[in-house]
Amino acid sequence: MVTVPQGIQNPAYSPPSTHLFPPHLLCPGTGRPSAVSPHMGEDDGDKLLPGEASSAHSGGVDDARRWLETYDELCRLKQTILTDLELQKVRVPPEGDAEVKDDEAMLRAEYERLLGRREFWHAEVEARQDR
Numbered sequence: 001m002v003t004v005p006q007g008i009q010n011p012a013y014s015p016p017s018t019h020l021f022p023p024h025l026l027c028p029g030t031g032r033p034s035a036v037s038p039h040m041g042e043d044d045g046d047k048l049l050p051g052e053a054s055s056a057h058s059g060g061v062d063d064a065r066r067w068l069e070t071y072d073e074l075c076r077l078k079q080t081i082l083t084d085l086e087l088q089k090v091r092v093p094p095e096g097d098a099e100v101k102d103d104e105a106m107l108r109a110e111y112e113r114l115l116g117r118r119e120f121w122h123a124e125v126e127a128r129q130d131r
Contacts, residue, residue, distance in 0.1 A: 047113065048117075049067075049070070052067060055067055056124075059128065059131075060128065061125060061128040061129055061131075064121055064124040064125045064128050065125055067117075067121040067124075068118065068121040068122055068124075068125050071114055071117045071118035071121055072118055074114045074118075075111065075114045075115055075118055078107060078110060078111040078114055079111065081107060082104070082107055082108065082111060085100070085103065085104055085107065089104070
């Protein structure tokens with residue numbers, strides 16, 4: 001791995017090609033592929049579930065509805081877990097506070113990611129119904 005000082009362009013880096021992706025599948029303001037990116041970094045926040053990328057390409061409204069429902073359920077599940085965590089964390093001794101805070105931060109980040117995916121598929125349902 002080559003370390004490049006901050007502020008200097010890495011000549012070995014080339015951004016992912018986006019010419020294959022329609023504009024509605026790009027992350028706003030980034031020009032990077034969103035729902036169809038085969039290569040996502042750890043901090044990308046746009047991790048896809050198995051089979052999701054092919055549904056993004058299919059253009060079918062039924063596929064979009066299925067993913068909207070999937071993400072809707074996942075959001076409900078994470079919200080329930082976060083609510084339970086909020087109620088139960090008072091029982092943890094002070095020595096465990098850092099662990100609980102780490103868990104809560106991770107769950108909130110995951111919940112936000114799922115909300116973003118749900119918003120994406122909601123917009124897809126709307127767009128595909130209008131075709």
